[in-house]
Amino acid sequence: MNAPVAIPQLCSKPVWSFNSDGTVFDLATPAPLSVCFLEVAKGLSGINRFNGRGISVAQHSVMGAKAVINERGTNLEAALFLLHDAHEWALGDIVRPVQKLLSLHLARAFSSQHAAAFEQALEGLKSRWDEAVYSAANLPLPEFWTARQRRVVKAMDDRMCRAEAMDLFGARAATQFPDSERPKTVGAIRIWGPGKSEEEFLALLHHLAGPETIAQHSAAAISARRARA
Template sequence: MTWMPSCNGLPIELATPSALQVDFAEIAHALSHLNRSSGNAMTPVSVGLHTLIGLDLCPTAAVRAHWLLHDCHEVRLGDVTSPMKEATRWIAVDLFGPDVADRLDDVRRELEARHDAVIYAAAGLSRPDALTAQAVKLVDLRALATERRDFYRRGPAARPWAIDAMAPPIQPGPKVWRWLPPAEVTERLIAAFRTHLPALQRGRRAS
């Protein structure tokens, strides 16, 4: 079985996704219920809330459009945390060697890329160029720093986060965020999709 039911009950193909199965209202709903960090914040931080936090930090309209889509594949594939990815690779290297670990990484990236491709197509966007991708990555890091300040307990200094070692230092955004109910996150995301995604600006329905 390589499909999953969406929140409206319709099937979504996972191995061979299609732009015809992309429903941005459905994506907004799922993002607002999918928690980051495997739920290990003091209050839940959904991927949808993360998207809203980052949207507030985007420097241009072009970056906003690409930012809105950067995690959308997670509504089909789940939010696999960065530490989990690193742990999986560590075990793959330990058991089978780096070549097998590289192939597993290739499969994961290809699966994400297939879903990104159809989501971007449905949004009427081309994939980001190098500069836009770099800007989206910086927004992602600043959103993470903001979430750590506002939603997470500080751990031991001997276990710094990856953002602590970056130069220049990654700064959180000026706005302090609090938990938002999923329904409000969904509503805000749908409004952002309609504002920033070309296909929706041209009349494609969010749902």
């Protein structure tokens, strides 16, 4: 098991966000015990990519992770990919065009330093919650990934994004992305319902990270949540 991870607070005051049972957790205090994978699966299955027009984040994660395996990647690499967007359960999905727009707007309205500060702040929020998620799953924290693991996760994310856009919006969408080899997904990319996305995400997470690890941590997270309520 990973040693307990002490993650710095993101700001001095709590920022409360709801769990599905009405309890709350503090977005400003990323912690492994705030991560319940039942909540993660439910949350990611309800967030659709491309500003609501695409497949869910859960489906993207599952299809990409299975493609990693189909391309002779390891189960660990697939597990790292499966959880690479799990921070969006807590932070939501600020899509790439909006991130770019905000950065360009800040640079124009204020300065390039403001734009750089926004980009660094956003990446900082994601990385802190990534630490909490991967620690909760007893997987290597991103700072300890090998160069190959980083390359596999990043390349699959980009390739899946292009393939999703092409399958859902037509071949013209490919002009918005650099050329890349299509991922070896299991089946065509068609939108699943939230229920299937949630089930498939949990099933693959149990397979890749170990059912005991996920069940034990989720139980501990729920117990901690109830103790705080």
